[in-house]
Amino acid sequence: MRERDLERYTTMVIKSHGGLALKFISPGCAGVPDRLVLMPGGKMCFMELKAPGRKPRPLQVWRIEQLRALGFKVYVVDGKEEIGGIINAL
Template identity: 50%
Template sequence: MRERDIENYLRQQVKKLKGIAYKFESPGNAGVPDRIVLLPGGRMQFIELKAPGKKPTPLQLSQHRKIKKVGFSVLVIDSKEGVDEFIASMGGE
């Protein structure tokens, strides 16, 4: 399974919750998480998507630390099961 497949699955599952999974790109800030997920009720989550078994790069981990330093979390997901766990934690199926 490829990262792109997991990303598409995430978008589909977020849409079922009436949420939005924006592609996150920040010019001049390489390594930012792949998606910002916005869910009803004011819930927000940064998500880094990886192919199964792959880990974030040092640059990505540096960006994750910056995000965490200002009070937000970054969730790393590398499988459809990981997407399902995230969705369940947000009150989905």
């Protein structure tokens, strides 16, 4: 599965649970996660989506650690089977 296919699937599943999976682009701030996930009840997280077996680049790892240090939930996802568990964890 390619990363873009995982993004489409993730967006579809999040929407089916009443949420939004917004493409997160921050000009001038490299390495931000791919998606900002907003769920009913004010629950949110960031998702970095990767093709199966792929890992985040060093800058992405640094940015993920920075967001987690600020108290945000950030998930690195490389398979469809992970999405349901993340939704349940929110």
